[in-house]
Amino acid sequence: MKQAVILGGGTAGTMMANHLNKKLDEKSWQLTVVDETNNHYYQPGFLFLPFGKYSEKDVMKKREKFLPKTIAYILAKIEKISPEKNEVYLSGGKVLTYDLLIIATGNDIAPELVKGIDNGWRENIFDFYTFDGAVSLRNKLKTFKGGKMVVHMTEMPIKCPVAPIEFALLADEFFHKQGIRDQVEIEYVTPLPKAFPKPSFAEKVHELYEQKNIRLVTGFALAEIDGTNNQMVGKDGSRLDYDLLVTVPPNKGSEVIARSGMGNARNYVAADPHTLQAKNYDNIFVVGDASDIPTSKAGSTAHFSAEILAENIEHWVNGKPMTAAFDGHANCYIESGFNKALLIDFNYDHDPMPGTFPLPKVGPFKLMEETTINHLGKMAFKQIYWRMLLKGIPMPTVPPNMKQSGKQMPDLQEK
Ligand SMILES: Cc1cc2nc3c(=O)[nH]c(=O)nc-3n(C[C@H](O)[C@H](O)[C@H](O)COP(=O)(O)OP(=O)(O)OC[C@H]3O[C@@H](n4cnc5c(N)ncnc54)[C@H](O)[C@@H]3O)c2cc1C
Structure with missing residues (x-):
């Protein structure tokens, strides 16, 4: 055997x-x-x-x-x-x-790679990339009455690079609903030149952050955390204050x-x-x-x-040549708060672009746009994951490699 x-x-x-x-x-x-x-x-x-939207048994x-x-x-x-x-x-x-x-x-988070992170870890410094981190952050948010919340990612690559972007957007909704949005300053801090590595989608994030009064700090390379003064210290010596830091530490395999x-x-x-x-x-x-x-x-x-x-x-x-070739296809819903989401679909060769997904003209999902249907897609995903994807049941109309049809491809006629 x-x-x-x-x-x-x-x-x-x-x-x-x-x-x-x-x-x-x-x-x-x-x-x-x-x-x-x-x-x-x-x-x-x-x-x-x-944010109390899911419980332990959902995840x-x-x-x-x-x-x-x-x-x-x-x-x-x-x-x-x-x-x-x-x-x-x-x-x-x-x-x-x-x-x-x-x-x-x-892969997983590696907080041990961040100097000083222990001073405040799970007190006013949290991750949400682990089950324990997300649960303890929920408890913290229940008692957070205002101040400066910094949402931060340390370096690329991390898993799901849109997740910290979404976290800041959902925090905006959460604090509005708590009636304390005017008492919370939300700042998104990244070492990248823009909010997202793919420029075509980064511009969308910048627009959303401006609308929602989320301050964006780009190009911040973290050297260490000074937990005594509640500050992140950059490699250039600059300092950023926080009252509550939600960070994505480096990820590693x-x-x-x-x-x-x-x-x-x-x-x-x-x-x-x-x-x-x-x-x-x-x-x-x-x-x-x-x-x-x-x-x-x-x-x-x-x-x-x-x-x-x-x-x-x-x-x-069976000793035959491997003829199938993966094209780097990724597909991410970006929850933007108040029952809206965006969707991006891209691969090694093509950055995210506008259009409809998965069907040309019909959609029902809109690429790079904030819609309620996209939000319903994101929320439906949990059941699709547990019931279909894990079991290896393919999604109808969504082949493994990226479909060009429905997309406003800069270099192709729409198919
Ligand atoms: C907050 C967050 C939001 C996300 N949102 C999205 C999203 O919206 N869309 C999306 O597509 N993706 C999202 N992701 C990413 C997605 O969850 C991961 O990319 C995906 O789970 C990777 O699957 P994997 O099998 O490679 O790793 P995992 O699912 O992490 O599985 C790895 C397994 O290996 C086991 N393992 C590792 N080392 C050992 C060892 N030495 N001995 C025994 N077992 C070991 C672990 O126990 C684990 O079960 C998100 C991730 C996070 C953290």
Whole structure:
């Protein structure tokens, strides 16, 4: 029996398990998933937890419910991978041998990389990128009566780079509804030259922030946090005050990647951007946030690329060329408050652009525009995630690679 092992049972790992369970011949292949916890988090919901829009049970479910019953599911910490020996070492001493390895160990915040962050952490400095962080921020917001809230991201790449932008917009709505918006100053601080890495969409964010009186500070490279004076200190010595700091610390891939000597400085594994095959190992593929491919680290990217990867692995196990090529497709709803949202859809070659999605002219979603239908799409996504995407059920009319139809492509006639 040949062994296919998936490391990590989060968004990408669970999708791959469901795809491969259908694609691999069960008489010849044993499929195994390893994760260290049995809690699966719907991370996009972490945005809504601090504002009381979602509760714990909206965002956390038992992982085993979403994995195929017929595969082996091991609850253990992955200690190390030996790509030379085709072995994976687990906590408790178990060793797995593989013929095919899929790395889907994701990434996480690394607050320990920020000097001074401990002085105020979870008192007046919070993250919302973890379940615990989002829950403790919710408790803080219940008692926050006014002052300066800074929403900050430290560096790229982070997962879902629109999430901190959305957080500032939802904070505007939240404080309005609390009746204290005039007592809260909201500031968005980024090291980037604009609010968002893709210039076409950054302009939209700038307009929204101006309308909603959210101050934008660009080009701020954080050196350390001075928690005694409630200030962020820039590398150029400049200082920014906060009363409440909501920060996205640097993100990095799982430590197992570093322990195995397989990653870059932030523990991301080098992979071919189109086939997701690890650059140095023919029988290893990397999917989701764990890889270094140059697109957004997002659940949508995990979902689209998992569909392509499953098709390629079906060819690969049969000794055929991998003909499917991922184009870097990412699709993000941006919740902007008061039941409105925007939507962007882009890939390696095309930045976000106006148009309709997923159907030309019909939509119903509008790209780069703030609409109520887009907001309904964002809210519907939770159920689509739990009921369809994790189980590997494709979304009708949304193929894995970006559709050009419906988009006002600068270099193409509308199709
Ligand atoms: C606040 C927030 C909002 C977001 N909003 C959106 C959004 O609106 N749209 C969107 O598309 N994406 C969004 N995302 C991003 C999206 O959630 C991630 O990109 C996606 O979950 C990545 O999937 P993954 O499988 O690569 O990683 P994960 O889902 O994080 O899974 C990685 C798994 O690997 C396991 N693992 C790691 N190391 C080990 C080890 N050593 N041993 C055992 N197990 C291990 C972990 O336990 C985990 O279960 C958001 C993320 C956040 C934090």
